Amino acid sequence: MTTAVDSWCYVFGVVPAGARLNPPGTGLSNRLRLVECGDIAAVVGSPPTDRSLGRASDLLEHDRVLADLAAGGTPVLPMRFGAVLADEHAVVDELLAVHEQEFRAALDAVRDHVQYTVKVRYVEDVVLREVLADNPEIERLRRAGYGDDEATFERRLGLGELIVRALEARRPADAERLLDELGDAGEVSFRQLAAPEEVLDAAFLIPRRDAKGFERRVGSIARRHQARLQVRLVGPSPAYDFVGSG
Amino acid sequence: MTSALQQRGGGSGYVGRPAPSGLADVVEMILDKGLVIDAYVRVSLVGIELLTIDARIVIASVDTYLRFAEATNRLDLYEKGGKDLPELMEGLAEGGARGKTKGALGGAKEKVSELIGGSDDDEQPRRRPRERSRQGSSSGSTRRRSRRSEEEDE
Numbered sequence: 001m002t003t004a005v006d007s008w009c010y011v012f013g014v015v016p017a018g019a020r021l022n023p024p025g026t027g028l029s030n031r032l033r034l035v036e037c038g039d040i041a042a043v044v045g046s047p048p049t050d051r052s053l054g055r056a057s058d059l060l061e062h063d064r065v066l067a068d069l070a071a072g073g074t075p076v077l078p079m080r081f082g083a084v085l086a087d088e089h090a091v092v093d094e095l096l097a098v099h100e101q102e103f104r105a106a107l108d109a110v111r112d113h114v115q116y117t118v119k120v121r122y123v124e125d126v127v128l129r130e131v132l133a134d135n136p137e138i139e140r141l142r143r144a145g146y147g148d149d150e151a152t153f154e155r156r157l158g159l160g161e162l163i164v165r166a167l168e169a170r171r172p173a174d175a176e177r178l179l180d181e182l183g184d185a186g187e188v189s190f191r192q193l194a195a196p197e198e199v200l201d202a203a204f205l206i207p208r209r210d211a212k213g214f215e216r217r218v219g220s221i222a223r224r225h226q227a228r229l230q231v232r233l234v235g236p237s238p239a240y241d242f243v244g245s246g
Numbered sequence: 247m248t249s250a251l252q253q254r255g256g257g258s259g260y261v262g263r264p265a266p267s268g269l270a271d272v273v274e275m276i277l278d279k280g281l282v283i284d285a286y287v288r289v290s291l292v293g294i295e296l297l298t299i300d301a302r303i304v305i306a307s308v309d310t311y312l313r314f315a316e317a318t319n320r321l322d323l324y325e326k327g328g329k330d331l332p333e334l335m336e337g338l339a340e341g342g343a344r345g346k347t348k349g350a351l352g353g354a355k356e357k358v359s360e361l362i363g364g365s366d367d368d369e370q371p372r373r374r375p376r377e378r379s380r381q382g383s384s385s386g387s388t389r390r391r392s393r394r395s396e397e398e399d400e
Contacts, residue, residue, distance in 0.1 A: 014281070063272045080280035117275070128314075128321055138318075147319035160311025163318065191278075196310060203279075234271050240279035 005049040007087035009035070011095065012043040012065045013238070014077040014103050019043075022068045028061040035088045037096035040103050043069065043076075044091060047084050054082070070238040073208075075111040077103060078238040106243055112208050113186075114236035118218060120178060120200040122167070126228045127197070131166045138162050167196040174229070175200045181221050185214060189241040199229060203241035211236055 010028050017036045021043065024032040028048075034041040043065065047053050062081050069076045085091050096103070132139045138159065145151055146159040171193075178200055179188075187205040194201075206214045215233065222231035 059273055059276060062276050078276070078280040080278075080282050081276040124317060125321060128317055132318070132321070142318045142321075147315045147317075149316075149319065151315075156315040157308060157311050159318065160313065160315035163314040164310055167314075196314070234275075237275070240275045243279075243281045 006046070008047050008049065009042075009044040009085045009088060009091050010047040010053075011079050011083040011085060011091065012045060012062060013069070013079050014096070014107070015041055015043055015069060015074050016107060017041045019069065019074045019076075020072065022065070022072070025061060025064065027057055029065050032065065035091040035096070037092045038100055040096055040100060040107070042091045042096055044088070053084070066238045070114065070236070073112075075107045076238050077106050077110065077243045078240050110205070110239040110242060113205050113239060113242075114208055114211055115203050115239045115241060116206055116211075116214060116218070116233060116235035117191075117203045117237070117241070118178075118182075118200060119232040119234065120175075120198070121195075121230045122170075122174075122197045122199060123228050123230055124197060127167065127170070128163070130170070130228070131163055135162070135166050138166060164196045171199055178221060178225075178229075181224075182217060185217075186210075187242065191241070205239055205242045206236075 012029075015034070017034070017039050019034065019041060021032055021034060024030050024045075029045040031046045033044055035044050045061075045065070048058075059081060066076055066078045083095075085094060132142060141147075141155075141159045141162070146155040148156075151159075179202075182204075185204050185206065189203045189205075191201040191203065193199075204214065218231065218233050222229075222233075225231065
């Protein structure tokens, strides 16, 4: 089936019907509108028809539209980037109507909540010193020059592997401690860690009224551990990590 | 309320401030999280090309190991007349450690920006079940989760 390209709908997310939209922007959102179906609605814009989708400006616009909605207090289910449907009928028939019940439930779950993502990494030099102090074998190899540029590939590799293992062994206790210190922070979604020096990458669904308190708690934890942990707080943002996969 | 791009410190100077790689945070979130439905399949049905692809790159563990081996070498240099510990701590206190985490950590960041910077690889859009895994601690291999999005000038 082919449809006219100007009917394509880029879907940003799902909101309650009647939600107030911010003024249209540029690019993806220059024809920003609601496509409604019963109690719920899709926030749609127009994908580019003369070039591929996925440029940096597209990604940023996706995020901006959703963040603006959430900032205005509208419950929003953010779509993962890249959803395009053939036209508004398809938005109703293939997206909203078939998922109406679960979308309504999901909107209730994120209503009056915001997401914060807490990302924690070791301060490299500090944790490496800890690793060396706690692992005589690693320290011995280092002193023997296994980390030198002139060392053989195998030696450098062997030393590096031991360090990575040691970092991974330290991680669970540090992560647990941070979570304890955060206390009962509501629903948590853990992301997979990408690198050995990462300690925690977790999204928290926080009631809007508790947002400031959560920020303060993260701030004080960051301060407490600043010598060895680098804490980053991303948010408040729409609840990207707390919407089902449909 | 801020978007994912903007990070705030909650009144504290110790929580990370907006990083130059802010786009990376957005990219990570909107490409990897959020509602996934069959609509993604439609992207190809309507004939639009989606540049966002699964570039879930497995950085060879080799690279990671070498990075850390090299990092200890650098520690050694400090001891031989580089920074001493008090100086290091001072730097940490004021810089939120950002400036001191070059080396192994910096390497990872650069990889992300390279990805965002783009290349010409186009692959089919695809779906992937979302994960909510707790502390993926792989022993040995290091998986890096990121995707590539192409950004080209017209």
